[in-house]
Amino acid sequence: MSLPEIAFALLAAVAVVTAIAALLVRELVHTILWVAVFFVDLAAIYFLLEAPFLGVLQLGVYAGAVTILLLFGVMVTRKRIFSREAATGIGPVAVALALLTVVFVGTGLGELPQGEVTIRAYDPSTLSVNLFGPNGAWLLLLGLIMLAAVSGAIFLVREGRE
Amino acid sequence: MTTLGPTGFLALSSALLGIGLFGILTRRNFVLLLISIEIATNAAILNFVYFAAFAPSAPLGISGQSIAVVLVGFAATEVAVGLAIVLALNRAKGTINVAEVTELKS
Numbered sequence: 001m002s003l004p005e006i007a008f009a010l011l012a013a014v015a016v017v018t019a020i021a022a023l024l025v026r027e028l029v030h031t032i033l034w035v036a037v038f039f040v041d042l043a044a045i046y047f048l049l050e051a052p053f054l055g056v057l058q059l060g061v062y063a064g065a066v067t068i069l070l071l072f073g074v075m076v077t078r079k080r081i082f083s084r085e086a087a088t089g090i091g092p093v094a095v096a097l098a099l100l101t102v103v104f105v106g107t108g109l110g111e112l113p114q115g116e117v118t119i120r121a122y123d124p125s126t127l128s129v130n131l132f133g134p135n136g137a138w139l140l141l142l143g144l145i146m147l148a149a150v151s152g153a154i155f156l157v158r159e160g161r162e
Numbered sequence: 163m164t165t166l167g168p169t170g171f172l173a174l175s176s177a178l179l180g181i182g183l184f185g186i187l188t189r190r191n192f193v194l195l196l197i198s199i200e201i202a203t204n205a206a207i208l209n210f211v212y213f214a215a216f217a218p219s220a221p222l223g224i225s226g227q228s229i230a231v232v233l234v235g236f237a238a239t240e241v242a243v244g245l246a247i248v249l250a251l252n253r254a255k256g257t258i259n260v261a262e263v264t265e266l267k268s
Binding site: 002008012016049050051058072073094097099102104127131135141149153157 | 165166171174177179180182184188191196200201204208212225231234245247248
């Protein structure tokens with residue numbers, strides 16, 4: 001195994017373990033800490049894939065903003081921060097569906113070219129030219145949706161509602 | 163020059179999607195639901211980033227990364243709205259357990 005393959009195997013193992021741990025630990029705050037490790041781990045995978053801009057974006061948006069937002073949400077909604085959460089009784093169904101997803105994706109794997117694939121490295125300036133050129137419509141759409149989301153969020157949490 | 167095959171990435175991405183689905187289906191806490199959705203979304207974004215590197219032509223490949231950037235923005239927006247709903251639910255009902263929110267059930 002080459003060095004990138006070993007690195008990816010380790011990072012993938014950490015990603016799966018932290019994602020499972022995030023959903024199985026009983027304390028909500030521990031969940032958020034595990035999921036923060038998961039986001040940082042995914043950022044490392046993006047760096048491994050020669051996508052440094054996305055890696056930094058993942059660190060800033062997910063490991064930074066989303067984690068803090070989730071912690072804030074837990075902080076303002078719970079009287080005791082370290083409290084235990086109950087799960088629903090449909091665990092077996094969920095496990096079966098999740099396994100089915102894995103099998104479904106796994107069957108498509110044989111259709112792809114196998115073996116070694118060279119990872120292309122792109123300059124971030126190429127990315128920005130593409131993002132604001134051919135994919136500019138997506139960016140505009142994102143801006144409009146964010147505007148709608150901000151107004152919706154302000155409407156939801158504003159004072160004076162019954 | 164880095165070389166990595168598609169198998170590991172697809173396996174990781176499908177495993178993360180499965181874990182996210184499991185969380186969405188079994189957790190009742192709204193914040194845990196949001197976290198599960200984020201895990202599943204990240205599985206999709208990982209696919210975009212990997213296949214950007216996998217693509218045969220440069221414009222196609224860089225488009226994958228552009229879409230991944232936009233998707234990160236969408237996911238962050240969704241968390242913001244989700245947390246606004248959490249705050250509103252907590253204020254209106256004193257709980258964020260989605261099993262107890264049954265106003266729309268007839």
